[in-house]
Amino acid sequence: MERVIFFDGVCNFCNASVNFVIDHDPKNHFKFAALQSDFAKEKLTKAGLNAEEYSSVVLIEGDTIYTRSTAALRIAKKLSGLWPLCYGFIIVPPFLRNWVYDVIARNRYRWFGKSENCRLPSPEERTRFIVG
Numbered sequence: 001m002e003r004v005i006f007f008d009g010v011c012n013f014c015n016a017s018v019n020f021v022i023d024h025d026p027k028n029h030f031k032f033a034a035l036q037s038d039f040a041k042e043k044l045t046k047a048g049l050n051a052e053e054y055s056s057v058v059l060i061e062g063d064t065i066y067t068r069s070t071a072a073l074r075i076a077k078k079l080s081g082l083w084p085l086c087y088g089f090i091i092v093p094p095f096l097r098n099w100v101y102d103v104i105a106r107n108r109y110r111w112f113g114k115s116e117n118c119r120l121p122s123p124e125e126r127t128r129f130i131v132g
Helices: 012-023 038-046 068-077 083-091 094-112
Strands: 003-007 030-034 058-061 064-067
Touching: 003 012, 003 038, 012 030, 012 094, 030 038, 038 058, 058 068, 064 068, 068 083, 068 094
Parallel strands: 003 030
Antiparallel strands: 003 058, 058 064
16 A cells, blocks of 8 residues: 655654654655645545645545644654554544644744755655655
């Protein structure tokens, strides 16, 4: 099953999160695409979502789309080390999980900064990124 993480390519926190996932995903479960890419806009629009409404993480697993805290927890579930234990927070009601997620998402530029360009992967990571 293909898993694609869409991330805000100009957000420093989001880029650090992508680096974290790459470092903790030795089985290469995930591919990545910036939300600003045509590929992301096409996929989200095709799924009936307004691509302009999403400015933080979106996960597509096969034909299913996950957003906000659910996406983050499903990503953690596939990582190496103890990170899959975070998936236990899925039992917390989504309105609580998403409230915490939204506070971070709303303040991410102020707390972590913003870049003018999307992340450039290293040559060995390039195959995991979808450009376009």
